[in-house]
Amino acid sequence: xxxxxxxxxxxxxxxxxxxxxxxxxxxxxxxxxxxxxxxxxxxxxxxxxxxxxxxxxxxxxxxxxxxxxxxxxxxxxxxxxxxxxxxxxxxxxxxxxxxxxxxxxxxxxxxxxxxxxxxxxxxxxxxxxxxxxxxxxxxxxxxxxxxxxxxxxxxxxxxxxxxxxxxxxxxxxxxxxxxxxx
Amino acid sequence: xxxxxxxxxxxxxxxxxxxxxxxxxxxxxxxxxxxxxxxxxxxxxxxxxxxxxxxxxxxxxxxxxxxxxxxxxxxxxxxx
Numbered sequence: 001x002x003x004x005x006x007x008x009x010x011x012x013x014x015x016x017x018x019x020x021x022x023x024x025x026x027x028x029x030x031x032x033x034x035x036x037x038x039x040x041x042x043x044x045x046x047x048x049x050x051x052x053x054x055x056x057x058x059x060x061x062x063x064x065x066x067x068x069x070x071x072x073x074x075x076x077x078x079x080x081x082x083x084x085x086x087x088x089x090x091x092x093x094x095x096x097x098x099x100x101x102x103x104x105x106x107x108x109x110x111x112x113x114x115x116x117x118x119x120x121x122x123x124x125x126x127x128x129x130x131x132x133x134x135x136x137x138x139x140x141x142x143x144x145x146x147x148x149x150x151x152x153x154x155x156x157x158x159x160x161x162x163x164x165x166x167x168x169x170x171x172x173x174x175x176x177x178x179x180x181x182x
Numbered sequence: 183x184x185x186x187x188x189x190x191x192x193x194x195x196x197x198x199x200x201x202x203x204x205x206x207x208x209x210x211x212x213x214x215x216x217x218x219x220x221x222x223x224x225x226x227x228x229x230x231x232x233x234x235x236x237x238x239x240x241x242x243x244x245x246x247x248x249x250x251x252x253x254x255x256x257x258x259x260x261x262x
Binding site for chain 2 (some may be wrong): 015018019022023026035036037038039040041042043045048050051053055057076078083085093094095098099106130140155180
């Protein structure tokens with residue numbers, strides 16, 4: 001089993017970052033994320049928490065060994081998230097569905113205001129990668145390769161979100177300019 | 183971003199646009215009612231049909247416990 005952990009501070013407030021999270025795809029940095037579908041979405045009438053279930057289809061070049069083992073390069077991920085607007089917390093949990101008989105990848109992400117600077121947003125990401133017994137002596141190798149790929153994707157994922165944040169800021173500037181002219 | 187099936191893409195785009203507007207202008211300000219339920223229902227009908235055709239429905243319901251999802255499979259008896 002391999003663990004992946006990362007934190008990052010986005011220099012934008014939580015409201016903006018949580019909006020960017022919903023607008024994250026598509027972006028130039030993560031072409032491997034091909035489709036994101038909303039399966040279920042509602043607001044808990046008691047708590048006011050937004051609950052969302054999404055289906056994510058990922059397709060990217062993978063090492064030949066993995067392609068042979070897994071029989072392809074397209075995979076589906078299921079994600080469940082909750083947004084608590086009062087607590088200012090967005091948490092997401094996801095799990096791979098394709099190839100899960102060979103490798104399990106569970107990921108947990110939290111966005112909340114940074115305690116050191118409440119106008120910034122702290123992003124915490126953790127994942128567990130576990131090859132099943134089916135892979136036997138390949139298990140460590142597969143976990144290593146998947147960890148490396150996960151690490152690469154985590155990096156471009158952050159760049160992708162930064163790109164969306166810049167876009168949102170540019171849109172807001174444009175609205176302000178129009179308002180000033182009027 | 184295109185939907186998994188091209189036929190659902192226009193509805194998905196309409197919902198995405200409605201949702202992000204509602205999210206930033208109302209939900210984050212404390213609103214509890216989703217303004218976009220009408221188009222969501224249409225998008226869902228399209229999507230559910232496609233998921234069934236692609237044989238993904240069971241895989242999705244099987245994966246729900248692992249992510250702590252509160253949603254159950256409503257296939258066949260969608261909320262009226």
